[in-house]
Amino acid sequence: MKFSSTEDIEAPIDAVFRAVSNFNTIERSALRRGARVQRVDRKTHPSTRIAWDVGFSFRGKKRDMLIELTEFDEPNRLLAQSLSGGLEGEVMVNLVALSKNRTRMLIDIDLKPKTLSARLMVQSMRLAKTKLTKRYHLKVAGFASGIEDRFKNGKLG
Template identity: 55%
Template sequence: MQFSSKEDIDVPIEEVFAAISDFDAFERSAIRRGVEVGRVDEAAPVAPGMAWDAAFQLRGKRRDLHLVLSKMTAPEEMQFESESSGLTGVMTVELVALSPQRTRMAIVLNLAPKTLSARLFLQSLKLAKTSLTKRFKLKVAEFAKSIEDKRTTRTA
């Protein structure tokens, strides 16, 4: 199952990359939403191999997730691989400089089952794919807007 979204951001590519690589901010945001998050490699620099363990409630069950930054080419691309009980995921974030002050951010998330129960779970998600896709695109758009707003606040 795949979700994808593209957003154009009125911010230089280096600043967008800095925002998407601010992992401490993402950790704090997840914790505020009730997710238990912990870095596996506390002292490691921002580089491929960084990893996190997370636990959260989804559909009434506790889910454990292991997330690894598998690829990073600054300032153009990041790729994350995740593994949860029966599900694997790959999320790719690509940045393209449209001009010195404008960046296109493309995010693609692929989920694949490893077990029968995960296959059933994904099948239930497919039934709601339209609404899930809308929510995914909305969250990406909100994130892009927040990057623009931070830049406006800093330069004002």
């Protein structure tokens, strides 16, 4: 099951990349939403592989997920892969400079069920695909708007 969204941001590609690769901010955001987030590596430079052990509730059940940053191509692309039970996922962020101060951000999520229970979960998500897609687009648009606002206020450099 795939979700895809594209947003144009009034900020240079380097500033947008700094925002989407600010893992400390993303970790804090997940913690505020009730997730348990723990880095499972001791790497200090983002170009090396970084991984997280994440716990959260989904549909009334506690879930555990391992997320690993597998590609870090500054300032163009990030790829994170995840595994939760029998569900594999990929989140790909591609950035394209449209001009000196305008960047196109494409965020794709691909979920692949590997077990029967994961297939059943994805099938139920397919039944609600329109609603989930709308929520996904709103979240990505809000994320892009936040990046734009932080850049305009001088908080991204």
